[in-house]
Amino acid sequence: MLYIHIPFCDSKCNYCNFNSYTNLHHLQNRYIDALLHQLDFEIDRFQIEQFQSIYIGGGTPSTLSIKNIEKLFSQLTRYITPETEITIEANPNSANRDWLSAIYQLGINRISLGVQSFNDRKLKFLGRNHSKNQAIRAVENSHSVGFKNINIDLIYNTSIDNLELIQTDIDTLFSLPISHTSLYSLTIEEGTPFANMKRVQREDIELTKYIIQRVDKKFPQYEISNFGTPSKHNLGYWQGKNYIGIGSGAVGFLKNRRFYPNRDVAKYIANPLDIEIEKLTESDLKLEKLFLGFRSIVGVAKEILNHCEIEKADILVENGKLRFENGRYFNIDYLLADEVALFVSDVIECR
Template identity: 55%
Template structure:
């Protein structure tokens, strides 16, 4: 990690980056969650709009944006914001979304039918539900504030509201997971009108209710492999955790495209700089354009390109490598771990990305 320095100036001629907008509000805090999200700051929602407006207009001008290629509104829980918030937001965005291919919003699977219809009408064309599971006991264990039935109804409502591009986030490898539980989740998944699954193995993170408590995780590699194989039978895997109709926004991240990061704790990437806004929502509202910058040198960028390429169908350019690294890749190709196509290197198994990139770059 590079050191962060304040007030570095980035001059760039940027026209069509991706846009990420962070909504840091949630109705309840999940036991595993380390995201920048809060349940006790709802009174700040109005001021939060003014702050993201200020940051958005600042960044659009500073980086010469004429269009956003894709947009992702994530959180936190974007579905906790009223439609009036998004009406104002899309008014601001209107001149920049004429050629936007994909607009995703994250939602809790208890959003109302009205909210879903209205958000669709505003131009959002992809929705991502934090379903996690369809087992009520597991949902309680995770401290989710929706039930399995509610989730099923909400996902069906999203389809009725006109969404053809629906993702479900699923968490596996929790202490409660069994073949029977996951099989039941898969059965429910099969019955739903979805196009994409993001499946995440539970991570025990710092600054969460479960910090340090590894008993909440189940270490059962056989069960994990079986579950991922079942997901793969239903949806094409295109990244370590992602399956189905490709999310253009996430593909953009992995291809190292430039993006604006708007909102408290958001991260942007312009030229060879990452920029970070303030995590603290009060501080962010006070000054939404107080950034810290992190410069990525050639070596950092190369490492990221190789790592992200090996985790996904994107692969990486062979000419990034020096002679010694090319020799190592040759060995991995002979061992059928990697393959080469059109001067790019790809992995057969995205789960090996960590180990393979460490070996190549060691």
């Protein structure tokens, strides 16, 4: 698995603290060269022969020129098979038809569009630089140039949400030729404009349940925020697979180590191999398996639990909170994922 981080955006949204910048576009060519340099190094470190999935995320990958995407692919082609899932994130304002057609021709087979809402007032509130109609056009263009695997990101639990707005968003979502949707509950991140504003977030559990139940009927939920045809790349993360992360703000993972390239874009370009390493303990790795497993259809293998944890998981099975099948425990209500993981793993509760 390979993740490629693109740290450029055309504008900064009110909620977002991803590692992305609106004033660094002039570094794009040099950034691509640095990515290719790190890629070479990581392919060697991870002993890669082929990728099961590649994910180009950001920031806004649709700010990249076709020339630069071609350059990336000229180095990636030999690790790509017909089964490789290749996703790229795109924003409705920059993903025009020519760009979409060119990336589809290059072999990218999954597109993830950051739509957030189909309500113009909500888009403005979130600080998005596109309209509802632009978002719809981007989805239709993606479909008409050939994409069969299309994801739409939406955000909910904002203070201007109400049942009617959410119903219209879901109706519009259902009317489009997509295979997947990611629905994110708004989180307030430090350093964003929303962090300094009052009443931007409103957690409404009834509305959340309504959204999940309705969307699940058309696009089955397979993780707390993900619905539809499961993405190989997402599943790989939750299954604890190794992944290369290239670019400033990317993260890589190999067995018991995490790799963090420099988050500062200029410093990353100057030295793409200046990578911090974090060592994970056995208990870190196990806790991660519990949290990721209970948030998704991946579940948790009984064999990684000790007798005390098994006792607690079995209590949850008796209470109808977990399902046990083929040696694994599966969560029934993903909204309770963290509570379930904490209950099963909490040493204090062990006799």
